[in-house]
Amino acid sequence: MAINLDISEAPIRESRLGAITGYSGTLKDLVARTGCGATIKNCERTFSQTSSCSSGCAQTLLANIADAAIVNHAPIGCAGDTVYHNIANHYGRFYRELGNRNIQLINTNMEESDTVFGGNEKLRDGILEAWRRFSPKAIFVTTSCASGIIGDDIKGVISELGDDVPVPVIPVSCEGFRSKVWASGFDAAFHAVLTGIVKPPRQKQPNLVNMVNFRGSARDYVRRLFGEIGLEPRFIVPFATVEELETISEAAVTATVCTTLGSYIGTALEEQYGVPYVKTIPPHGFVGIEAWLRGIGAAVGKQADVEQLIERERAATSADLEEIRRRLKGKRAVLGMGPSYAQSYLGVLDELGIEVLHAASWHYDQQYDYGEQPPAILRAASREKDISFSVGDQQLYEIGNTLSRLKPDIYFSRHPGSSVWAAKLGITAVPVIDEYTAFGHHGLVNFGWRIIDAVTNRNFVNRLAGWVKLPYSSWWYEQDPYSFLERGEV
Numbered sequence: 001m002a003i004n005l006d007i008s009e010a011p012i013r014e015s016r017l018g019a020i021t022g023y024s025g026t027l028k029d030l031v032a033r034t035g036c037g038a039t040i041k042n043c044e045r046t047f048s049q050t051s052s053c054s055s056g057c058a059q060t061l062l063a064n065i066a067d068a069a070i071v072n073h074a075p076i077g078c079a080g081d082t083v084y085h086n087i088a089n090h091y092g093r094f095y096r097e098l099g100n101r102n103i104q105l106i107n108t109n110m111e112e113s114d115t116v117f118g119g120n121e122k123l124r125d126g127i128l129e130a131w132r133r134f135s136p137k138a139i140f141v142t143t144s145c146a147s148g149i150i151g152d153d154i155k156g157v158i159s160e161l162g163d164d165v166p167v168p169v170i171p172v173s174c175e176g177f178r179s180k181v182w183a184s185g186f187d188a189a190f191h192a193v194l195t196g197i198v199k200p201p202r203q204k205q206p207n208l209v210n211m212v213n214f215r216g217s218a219r220d221y222v223r224r225l226f227g228e229i230g231l232e233p234r235f236i237v238p239f240a241t242v243e244e245l246e247t248i249s250e251a252a253v254t255a256t257v258c259t260t261l262g263s264y265i266g267t268a269l270e271e272q273y274g275v276p277y278v279k280t281i282p283p284h285g286f287v288g289i290e291a292w293l294r295g296i297g298a299a300v301g302k303q304a305d306v307e308q309l310i311e312r313e314r315a316a317t318s319a320d321l322e323e324i325r326r327r328l329k330g331k332r333a334v335l336g337m338g339p340s341y342a343q344s345y346l347g348v349l350d351e352l353g354i355e356v357l358h359a360a361s362w363h364y365d366q367q368y369d370y371g372e373q374p375p376a377i378l379r380a381a382s383r384e385k386d387i388s389f390s391v392g393d394q395q396l397y398e399i400g401n402t403l404s405r406l407k408p409d410i411y412f413s414r415h416p417g418s419s420v421w422a423a424k425l426g427i428t429a430v431p432v433i434d435e436y437t438a439f440g441h442h443g444l445v446n447f448g449w450r451i452i453d454a455v456t457n458r459n460f461v462n463r464l465a466g467w468v469k470l471p472y473s474s475w476w477y478e479q480d481p482y483s484f485l486e487r488g489e490v
């Protein structure tokens with residue numbers, strides 16, 4: 001089996017999937033050098049800007065489980081992302097009519113003395129306080145560089161608690177220093193859910209689809225699509241309850257909106273409980289949603305229903321798409337996103353008639369947990385035209401330089417912290433923050449109209465660029481954007 005649920009922590013993506021964070025070349029070159037059992041060596045950087053860490057990724061999933069709590073065993077600075085997680089929590093709870101409350105998270109506030117004398121006491125107090133304050137159905141203990149480096153005995157502390165905390169208390173190994181690939185934190189969170197929460201199936205639920213996603217904004221749209229073929233989605237893991245997570249082993253199929261996110265849990269559920277995992281390209285754009293729905297249909301024996309659904313959805317949106325393509329003709333773009341979205345959006349922008357000059361992927365998995373190359377990059381590489389492609393953990397100095405050289409009409413990014421640099425350069429920036437942007441036929445045309453709005457009204461970026469002084473000197477703009485990447489041996 002590819003995924004071992006008998007060990008206490010998920011191996012990091014570098015060792016499990018051959019993930020890299022440093023590459024510069026072309027899309028076809030990258031695919032050719034990582035296919036058929038070949039592997040490519042990561043190129044290190046001699047200069048690096050700050051980036052994200054696994055701990056934030058683990059907590060972005062776990063902090064929004066409806067009735068769980070988190071004890072973040074870390075210095076207070078590691079909990080900085082909590083503000084963002086809490087905003088997402090408030091939005092999510094509001095739209096689901098769950099009532100207004102903050103996320104249930106305690107940080108143990110490790111200080112210098114704890115790194116000398118150990119932080120076990122603080123951890124124990126933190127878990128007891130989380131139980132006293134929130135009465136959660138489960139407690140996740142997320143680790144940090146500090147608690148990992150000094151070797152605090154997380155499992156020992158948990159086992160000593162015994163009946164004092166009568167719910168599962170589950171360690172989540174997401175120390176930032178373990179992996180340069182922040183998505184390793186997703187796997188750490190899923191490993192904790194799979195080993196500490198999920199139970200073997202009591203009774204299979206033939207219509208239930210595990211829908212692995214982040215915030216689940218398009219729930220009504222997904223429910224309608226699934227409902228038309230007799231299926232019902234369960235959105236996991238944010239905003240699911242612990243009880244719902246216990247039974248995901250009973251689902252008929254697991255699907256995901258993001259293949260970077262879904263690879264670990266989808267493969268584990270397939271291997272461990274026989275729940276098929278849909279391994280198609282992500283459901284963005286006409287091509288993506290059709291492949292994805294066909295994958296779901298094949299897994300549950302509803303192929304004919306899926307074909308009829310696709311026909312109806314296409315008929316309702318094709319005329320719009322044609323008009324959008326006419327209006328976006330000649331537009332050129334750069335995109336910078338996590339790997340699943342970077343690869344998927346190469347297809348999306350192709351469908352919208354936008355030419356991509358360069359794609360930057362925040363990391364690259366040479367294969368997924370089920371042992372195959374990501375299908376979306378294979379699709380992109382099968383096109384006749386090659387494009388320039390880079391891999392970097394959101395190194396914004398590289399993106400800024402690339403944008404200033406290529407001067408695209410539009411910059412697409414999943415992360416607003418990256419989009420803002422394009423806007424400051426006077427380039428129209430379209431952040432794709434919502435994971436369901438361009439989801440399905442209707443999502444693609446909505447996205448197309450949004451892009452037309454953005455390129456039509458450039459007042460904001462024009463003004464911003466006129467006022468902002470960027471920190472980079474002409475010396476940097478004259479360098480190759482990837483000149484700090486060691487590209488000797490591959």
Ligand code: SF4
Binds near residue numbers: 054055145174175
């Ligand atoms: S876990 Fe490590 S990398 Fe992550 S925020 Fe804390 S100190 Fe930084």
